[in-house]
Amino acid sequence: MYSSFSLLSLASLALASPSLVSVSSEVGDVIRRALPDSPSGGYAPAEVKCPSTRPTVRSAKNVSQQESDWLRTRRGNTVQPMIDFLRGANIPGFDAQTYINNHRQNLTELPNVGIALSGGGYRALMNGAGFVAAADSRVAGSTDQHGIGGLLQSATYLAGLSGGGWLVGSIYANNFSTVPQLRDGSAGSDLWQFSRSILKGPKENGISILNTASYWDDVHDAVDAKRDAGYEASITDYWGRTLSYQLINAKDGGPSYTFSSISRSPGFNDGNQPLPILVADGRLPNEKVVALNSTVYEFNPWEMGSFDPSVFGFVPLQYLGSNFSAGSIPDNERCMSGFDQYGYVMGTSSSLFNQIALRNISSEKVPSFVTNAIEGLIERIGQANDDIAVYHPNPFYRYNTKTNPSAEETTLTLVDGGEDLQNMPLHPLIQPERGLDVIFAVDSSADTDNNFPNGTALRATYDRTAEPISNGTRFPVVPDAETFINKGLNQRPTFFGCDPKNYTTGGRANGPLPPLIVYVPLMAYTAWGNVSTFTMSYSDADRNAIIQNGFNVATMGNGTTGDMSTQWRTCIGCAVLQRSMLKTNTTIPAACQECFQSHCWDGTTDSRPIAGGYQPNAVIGIQETSAGVSSRAGDFNKVLGLVSAVVASGLVLVI
Numbered sequence: 001m002y003s004s005f006s007l008l009s010l011a012s013l014a015l016a017s018p019s020l021v022s023v024s025s026e027v028g029d030v031i032r033r034a035l036p037d038s039p040s041g042g043y044a045p046a047e048v049k050c051p052s053t054r055p056t057v058r059s060a061k062n063v064s065q066q067e068s069d070w071l072r073t074r075r076g077n078t079v080q081p082m083i084d085f086l087r088g089a090n091i092p093g094f095d096a097q098t099y100i101n102n103h104r105q106n107l108t109e110l111p112n113v114g115i116a117l118s119g120g121g122y123r124a125l126m127n128g129a130g131f132v133a134a135a136d137s138r139v140a141g142s143t144d145q146h147g148i149g150g151l152l153q154s155a156t157y158l159a160g161l162s163g164g165g166w167l168v169g170s171i172y173a174n175n176f177s178t179v180p181q182l183r184d185g186s187a188g189s190d191l192w193q194f195s196r197s198i199l200k201g202p203k204e205n206g207i208s209i210l211n212t213a214s215y216w217d218d219v220h221d222a223v224d225a226k227r228d229a230g231y232e233a234s235i236t237d238y239w240g241r242t243l244s245y246q247l248i249n250a251k252d253g254g255p256s257y258t259f260s261s262i263s264r265s266p267g268f269n270d271g272n273q274p275l276p277i278l279v280a281d282g283r284l285p286n287e288k289v290v291a292l293n294s295t296v297y298e299f300n301p302w303e304m305g306s307f308d309p310s311v312f313g314f315v316p317l318q319y320l321g322s323n324f325s326a327g328s329i330p331d332n333e334r335c336m337s338g339f340d341q342y343g344y345v346m347g348t349s350s351s352l353f354n355q356i357a358l359r360n361i362s363s364e365k366v367p368s369f370v371t372n373a374i375e376g377l378i379e380r381i382g383q384a385n386d387d388i389a390v391y392h393p394n395p396f397y398r399y400n401t402k403t404n405p406s407a408e409e410t411t412l413t414l415v416d417g418g419e420d421l422q423n424m425p426l427h428p429l430i431q432p433e434r435g436l437d438v439i440f441a442v443d444s445s446a447d448t449d450n451n452f453p454n455g456t457a458l459r460a461t462y463d464r465t466a467e468p469i470s471n472g473t474r475f476p477v478v479p480d481a482e483t484f485i486n487k488g489l490n491q492r493p494t495f496f497g498c499d500p501k502n503y504t505t506g507g508r509a510n511g512p513l514p515p516l517i518v519y520v521p522l523m524a525y526t527a528w529g530n531v532s533t534f535t536m537s538y539s540d541a542d543r544n545a546i547i548q549n550g551f552n553v554a555t556m557g558n559g560t561t562g563d564m565s566t567q568w569r570t571c572i573g574c575a576v577l578q579r580s581m582l583k584t585n586t587t588i589p590a591a592c593q594e595c596f597q598s599h600c601w602d603g604t605t606d607s608r609p610i611a612g613g614y615q616p617n618a619v620i621g622i623q624e625t626s627a628g629v630s631s632r633a634g635d636f637n638k639v640l641g642l643v644s645a646v647v648a649s650g651l652v653l654v655i
């Protein structure tokens, strides 16, 4: 969420170092994953032979055949990790292995898990990375007593939006490497090297870059090549290109990588990884504000499109850039591929960063041929449109003409997925066709003055269910921001939708029960992860500390902080199982009832104004840092509590 956009606060950062016990790396470098399959061999789309059945736009009334086929494999592959994960959750009086085995013949009875990573620039990337690391059983320490490792291996979907989309994108562009592998990169690579802003480009010892000018040369040439192929360029092209150098571990940030190539990569295809989804919003030409009832689009490895009743269609992602008309490519039109360039898709979901990057373009020695090109673009589209990603030709041209607001436009204009305030990619995961049971919603939105979330993103998705465009999707009741703060709903993980009888009804009152939401808000445990959305560079120490903080958010400090935190792993297990138990008419174990008692929002509100603003303390304690920035001490009592816990567990922490 970039709600404080107008306030442009470039406050200097108060950050912290990694703790002594840090998310540790596996042996071996991150893999350079080859997915460079654009037919042009570069950034530009190019013509391909049309398949014998010409590509068409399909109706959104169900998931694609590919997804449905893939799900059978993936759901099957989650069974064993889920048994392992749930056994680790140690729910007293509950035999996870027997339960899962008893129901494995019917996949709809087994938990269907999704993870949603919010937007919020690098803050969201790093905090989300901490969560993903904690959920990933491959990461050292993640399956310790209070860890949540294995949740990722049990998940069906992994959705990202804007900064969360950079994380998801980077993971899949690099062969589903772990977060520590991505963080530590590989020799000579610029992967996750956030210490130099993307306006400067990689250091001289990067894979191929010599200096800022030649970096921009390459970026400029790539975008020009797309133009020369007959396509319109937008600022998002420049933005997506620069971003890729940090997120895709390939020469020049992998100009020929496509998002659809994920569907052809073995690890994904074999159902050994969750399904990645990125989200963007539709914006009508000349519309300035993205309303809550704007069409929400998703990119998945096979398709791009929307479940919303406005567009209600999906186009095969690989053939984006072809002249679709009324849902098909006319016989006299060519089939094009490569438009779904990987960085362009990530850039689309995060297009608001166009504006952030543009603010500083003059101060960063960006060569004049680039600033001139960008200024030329802004002159054409107008300042107010500098956050758009141009999809020309519009794949939904003359498709669903009665309801599609862009049906007569030759250009489809997409913007940052958070611009409608739904800063978490929940939309794809609450579609009844996908039948999710639980969504882990990691919120790194900067809602408050000091860049913490206050539930706005969650509430936006709830509010949208009252709009006709929600087409009957249902969502739990979400209270106001004051209640979030006054009742601490943003100061510990909180469950929404525990009561299966209390849902917005929409048009599908009798439809499947919508997923339980496990809301995981960004908090400061061991580092001030609440860094400004406008900060575009981070020292390695700060980056690592913020990722580490995200790990601690995800595990409630490894069960060291606050009520019920020692049972956190158990409670996550209960959250994963709740819908399944309802479906199978299984008695909810007492330990789970205790979890729900403690973590579910109880439905009461407290809407009094926040006296003195929201100034949360660090839950554990901010550590002095090698980078020289430090911090306020945490709440003294909590610190003392931790010191004893830490001493007891034999760890040493510097507070």
Ligand SMILES: *[C@@H]1O[C@H](CO)[C@@H](O)[C@H](O)[C@H]1NC(C)=O
Residues within 6 Å of the ligand: 061, 062, 063, 064, 065, 066, 068
């Ligand atoms: C989607 O619906 C159509 C028509 O009802 C059906 O033919 C098709 O098999 C369905 N696809 C999937 C993947 O369920």
Ligand SMILES: *[C@@H]1O[C@H](CO)[C@@H](O)[C@H](O)[C@H]1NC(C)=O
Residues within 6 Å of the ligand: 019, 021, 022, 023, 024, 140, 141, 142, 144, 526, 551, 552, 555, 557, 558, 560, 620, 651
């Ligand atoms: C929690 O455990 C992880 C993994 O061992 C470790 O990196 C992290 O520092 C621990 N956090 C705390 C607060 O002790």
Ligand SMILES: *[C@@H]1O[C@H](CO)[C@@H](O)[C@H](O)[C@H]1NC(C)=O
Residues within 6 Å of the ligand: 031, 032, 033, 034, 175, 267
């Ligand atoms: C990707 O990762 C898998 C699993 O770790 C490994 O087996 C495979 O060789 C890797 N692929 C490439 C291209 O490096």
Ligand SMILES: *[C@@H]1O[C@H](CO)[C@@H](O)[C@H](O)[C@H]1NC(C)=O
Residues within 6 Å of the ligand: 291, 293, 294, 310, 405, 468, 469
């Ligand atoms: C969105 O809401 C506005 C204002 O309420 C309304 O004019 C517009 O028609 C709505 N659009 C859609 C797609 O529902």
Ligand SMILES: *[C@@H]1O[C@H](CO)[C@@H](O)[C@H](O)[C@H]1NC(C)=O
Residues within 6 Å of the ligand: 308, 309, 310, 312, 403, 471, 472, 507, 508
């Ligand atoms: C959702 O929208 C589509 C397209 O308008 C419509 O065909 C379908 O019936 C709607 N579904 C529900 C449950 O309202």
Ligand SMILES: *[C@@H]1O[C@H](CO)[C@@H](O)[C@H](O)[C@H]1NC(C)=O
Residues within 6 Å of the ligand: 230, 321, 322, 323, 333, 334, 336, 393
């Ligand atoms: C699509 O149609 C337009 C207008 O006829 C044309 O200029 C353009 O070259 C076509 N694009 C492709 C990829 O064939």
Ligand SMILES: *[C@@H]1O[C@H](CO)[C@@H](O)[C@H](O)[C@H]1NC(C)=O
Residues within 6 Å of the ligand: 001, 003, 446, 447, 448, 454, 456, 481, 482, 485, 610, 614
């Ligand atoms: C909550 O966040 C929204 C922005 O997302 C902001 O406008 C509002 O003032 C915040 N309210 C509180 C109480 O923090």
Ligand SMILES: *[C@@H]1O[C@H](CO)[C@@H](O)[C@H](O)[C@H]1NC(C)=O
Residues within 6 Å of the ligand: 011, 012, 013, 014, 449, 450, 451, 528, 530, 531, 532, 614, 615, 616, 617
């Ligand atoms: C982070 O939160 C702390 C505590 O509220 C605050 O003092 C600090 O200014 C915040 N940092 C940023 C960059 O907003």
Ligand SMILES: *[C@@H]1O[C@H](CO)[C@@H](O)[C@H](O)[C@H]1NC(C)=O
Residues within 6 Å of the ligand: 010, 197, 356, 357, 359, 360, 363, 534, 535, 536, 537
């Ligand atoms: C813009 O430049 C200033 C000074 O170089 C720097 O402090 C600030 O962080 C930069 N902002 C962005 C968005 O890069």
Ligand SMILES: *[C@@H]1O[C@H](CO)[C@@H](O)[C@H](O)[C@H]1NC(C)=O
Residues within 6 Å of the ligand: 106, 107, 108, 109, 583, 584
């Ligand atoms: C699978 O489980 C669901 C939910 O309990 C149930 O509605 C459905 O009938 C079951 N399917 C089969 C084939 O048993």
Ligand SMILES: *[C@@H]1O[C@H](CO)[C@@H](O)[C@H](O)[C@H]1NC(C)=O
Residues within 6 Å of the ligand: 585
């Ligand atoms: C669910 O279980 C309870 C207690 O075992 C039983 O009384 C009830 O009939 C069951 N309901 C269904 C729908 O199977």
Ligand SMILES: *[C@@H]1O[C@H](CO)[C@@H](O)[C@H](O)[C@H]1NC(C)=O
Residues within 6 Å of the ligand: 477, 501, 502, 503, 602, 603, 604
């Ligand atoms: C549903 O939950 C909301 C918020 O907790 C509450 O205000 C409302 O009374 C509940 N409705 C029912 C029918 O339980």
